[in-house]
Amino acid sequence: MREKILLSVAAVSMLANAEPVDIGDIDVNATMSTSQIRDVAGEEVQNADVGAALTRNTSSVSLIRRSAVANDIVVRGLKKDNIAVTIDGMKIYGACPNRMDPPVSHILANNIESIELAEGPFDVTVQGAMGASVKVNTLEPTGEFSGDMNLGLGGWDYRKLSTWLTGGMGDFRFALSLSTESAGQYKDGSGNDFAQQQDDYIASHPSAKGMAYKPQYRDLDSYTKSTMMGKIYWDITDDQTLKVSYTANRSEDVLYPNTPMDADYDDSDLFDSEWEIRNLGAWSDKLTLHYFHTEVDHPMSNRYRLSSNTTGVIKHWLTTEVDGGKIENALHIGEHSIVAGADYSLRNWDGKYYKNDNPFPASRYHSIYDVDTEGVGVYIKDRFQSGAFVWDIGGRYDHISIDTARAGDAEPQYDLFSGNIMLHYAMNDELKLFAGIGSGNRVPDGKELYYRNKMGIMIGNDKLDAVQNYEIDAGFEYASNAMALKFKAFYNYLQDDILYNSTAQTIMGKKYGRYENMDAWIYGIQIDGSYTIDDSLYVDASLTWMQGEKKDPLTGQSDTDLPEIPPLRFIAGINYLPDAYTTLRAEVQASARWDRIDSDNGEQELGGWGVLNLNINRKIGEHFEITAGIDNLFDKDYIVSNTYKDLTLVTGGDQTMLLHEPGRYAYVNLRYRF
Secondary structure, eight states, X not given: OOEEEOOOTTOSSSOOOSSOOOOOOEEEXXXXXXXXXXXXXXXXXXXXXXXXXXXXXXXXXXXXXXXXSOOEEEETTBOGGGEEEEETTEEOOOSOTTOSSOGGGGXXXXXXXXXXXXXXXXXXTSTTOSSEEEEEEEOOOOSSOEEEEEEEEETTTEEEEEEEEEEEETTEEEEEEEEEEEEOOOOOTTSOOHHHHHHHHHHHOGGGGGGSBOGGGTTOOSEEEEEEEEEEEEEEETTEEEEEEEEEEEEEEEOOTTSSOEEEEEEEEEEEEEEEEEEEETTEEEEEEEEEEEEEEEEEEOTTBTTHHHHOXXXXXXXXXXXXXXEEEEEEETTEEEEEEEEEEEEEEEEEEEETTEEOOGGGSEEEEEEEEEEEEEEEEEEEEETTEEEEEEEEEEEEEEEOSSTTSOOOEEEEEEEEEEEEEESSSSEEEEEEEEEEEEOOOHHHHHOBOTTOOBOSOTTOOOEEEEEEEEEXXXXXXXXXXXXXXXXXXXXXXXXEOTTSOOOTTOSOOSXXXXXXXXXXXXXXXXXXXXXXXXXXXXXXXXXXEESSOOTTOOOOBOSSOOOOEEEEEEEEEEETTEEEEEEEEEEOOBOOOOGGXXXXXXXXXXXXXXXEEEEETTTEEEEEEEESTTOOOOOOOOOOTTSOOOBOSSSBOOOOOOOSEEEEEEEEEO
């Protein structure tokens, strides 16, 4: 069954208001575990950072702040490979083992049409969707010539210029997106830029003074970023469409102040092709053939840091690429909507160390030595209705093998099964109940298996098992003329979760390192809702609370708190629409104190915080639109990201350097549509 969903431009979830601002009908295979986020490219977002945009939309997504841009996400306490990110069905991975370039950083917010966020192991169409599936859908070409131009200006010398053009000729449709942006170092609520945050830390941790920026580089911009996305669609017949696209992302001199290195550049290229054949007969409503290639080039170095004066310029240069494809068939049989498919992917990952552009000695040259992760999978899912009940059922099998060029390292193979059942029950027109049980998995990546630091010491553990998540979700959705409310409770049992052990013994050449399998669990609740006060005023809110715990402490440790479990997080907004052309929004983003931490592995207690953001959007005539606002109105000095030692961060002894969030930030965007 397919549902038509109307989304408000200010909504924080897929729930609709009684009288929403209609931005178009969206056909989705709607389930209670999936949210559609449409306003990712909103002009109120500070920059191209998709991770930051997601955290503004839903409390279930938290940010791992590393820089002014290209930040990572945590979805209900799970991160990295525990969540699967795809862009138009393409798999892309960051090259950096220190997560400077997470998958969501390889598409810019202004190129996104929507994001489908499926929390839990309830998406069998993507390998590795153990804890969540994040499907990014980019803008598509239309048959009529149209487009827009956007100019954005903001505090700390933020500048952005972008354009979107689309049109068609005969059986062909095309689209072109271009953008460029840059920004200076943001200042936190205490008025400190990146270099000054380093100064504050080094004042109490003098052994970290080598991590400071050199005097001539203290005022560098925090990043420069540009992108080009081109698409061509060919309607071969009324029932066949060939889609081809290419996206190039180029980032230069991205600063990571609480990391020992900065990114010299971060380049990614995404090649995509899809052949869609519709109405083949009784056994195929739509057949899709998909092939893609993605690649990332990421050198990072200490060339801007004082440490390079004594050690020389140390560069860690990594590349990764993925070739993959899928054959998928969708059909209806009676009341059943069935999707079945097979997919394949091959990821290569390689990393090398250099000093003053000369390779390290052979025994210490490679950090990740030409690692291939090859996977073949098959899946099937079915949705059908029986009276007041709607069932979603899915299953998947994967065979994955991992190879490395380093002699003597183990090369594991994994046979993995996953699946889920979710039941929806409509008690009446206003109240729906749902419950689901699912299992998902993911294999260890090349860093967790094989990574060696620049001293040649083994950090990875090539004896790791795959992680299996067994999850139960249950809740209800209520919708009346004035109110919409969605409540969800969840419980995850993580069998063989892969965790970092900072006290593990590491000896060069031994077959174990700092990663360890340990069972764990995460449980919590999520609430999203909205209430319409009158025709021009409505409020919305989103809250997520969770706890995480290891079954036992890691080897040699005593702490059982699971790392990277954010505290209670809350978003609330009030929206005023005085006329058909104007929208005003006041929004509070807040978090409780972060005091349940994995202290054995570097996490620190963080204070609670709350910030107020203001925004106004005004349409001027048929073509112009202006957006202006202030984030963090009261210039709060706060921190959202912890210091789990899975990441290599600046440390001067007892405590790792925390990175503070941006302070008060004013911005304006002018858009011209044609």
